Amino acid sequence: MENIHYVRELEEGRQKIYCSKRMCLIPDCTKYAIKNSHVLQRKRILEKIVDATNKFYVLEKTSLFNKEHRGLLIIKKMGIKEACIFPGFCQSCDRDFFSEIENNKLIFQSRRLKSLFAYRTLCLELRRKEIYLELVQLIKATRKKHFPLVTNYFDLGPAELAISDLKFFKAELESELFEDKKRFNHFYLKLPERQLCFSTVVSIFDQNNPLTFEYDKYGYTRTKPIVISVLNYFPYENNSYLLASFHTKYPCKWTTNLLSKIKANETYADKEISDIVTYRSDFWAISPDIFESWSEEKIKEFKEETDLNADNYSFEIKSKFSIWE
Structure with missing residues (x-):
């Protein structure tokens, strides 16, 4: 279906989206994000x-515009x-607003630190969803222009709802950071050190x-935000730490179960962390020492497991696969 004019227009639009200046996500800041x-x-x-x-290894998804891959x-x-970067905050906000966790010793008991x-991480997910929506809008408009008889355009609804949800939770978290209101439950676990990091928002x-339902009991699209965690x-001072947060009015049982399971028996930690990286998160980084120890067969299996469960939001995903074995 693609023709040279369609592809060229998509590529020009894509470049414009990725090169666009974006506003800093800190409230009331009027500067552009770096x-x-x-x-x-x-x-x-x-x-x-x-x-x-x-250097280290990171996961990337191929572009929506890459026809072959x-x-x-x-x-x-x-x-x-x-x-592990994104266009989130202006230079001064990026430096000053996060100075407590950038420059000081990390005190994990601190509520503000976890916030x-x-x-x-919430801002990362919001910005990624905003860019994704712009890309989908570009594809939809360009396809409609070049192929007016084609009707199976991309559905913008899910991305728009996700952005709305993330903006709600972002505002609630800001009320903690700026007004000292308690809107979220925050947790942390101290675990054996692993050379692996991830930052993710899960539903x-x-x-x-x-x-957690996409539709209400009458089959209509939900009007309230969906539960997120x-x-x-990440590793820090010879240990690794798992931080988890969810809204007090939107509790996540999956997260509480995860934390309880690991606290009850720390030997479960590696498998649970492996499952999050494989099935729940697409924003992670891993040391060359670990990744380069994987065989080609293991890399292939990891990609297959991840692809197979890309849209799997089930409470439990049963698998024997582990990135550590």
Whole structure:
């Protein structure tokens, strides 16, 4: 169906979207975001997973515009300055607003510390969804222009709902950070050190919780936000830490079960972390020491497992696969 004019217009539009200036996500800031806000800080966290060349491996999804490889996963080795970044905050907000976790010793008992980590991850997910929506709008408009008889355009609804939800939770988390209101439950676990990081927002379907349903009991599109949980995992001072946050009025049983299981028996931690990386998160980084120990067969199996469950939001995913074995 593609023709040269259609492809050229898509590519020009794509470049414009990725090069667009975006506003800083901190409330009331009127400055443009820099393109390299790190989701997890380079010093003391990301530097723990690099090799001698200051590089590590990250997961990337191929572009919506890549006809031959669309939707496939690429695991790419990148430098610490270029990886795990997004256009989130202006230079001053990126430096000053997160200074407590960037420059000071991390005190995990601190509620504000956990809020800041959750906030940065939430902003990452919001910005990614905003860019995704713009790309889908571009494809829809360009396809309609070049192929007016084709009617199976992309559905914008899910992305628009996701953005609306994320903006709600972002505002609620801001009320914690700026007004000292308690809107979220925050947790952390101290675990054995692993050279792996992830930052992700998950939505898990729970048949016993209507707040996780895409539709109400009458079959209409939901009007309330869907339950989310914000997860961060990273090495720090010879241990690794799992941070989890969810809204007090939108509790996530999957997350509480995850934390309870690991607290009851720490030996479950590696498998649970492996499952999150494989099935729940598409924003992670892993050290060359670990990834380069994987066989070609294991890399293939990982990609197959991830692809197979790309849209699986089930409460439980049963699998024997582990990134550690």
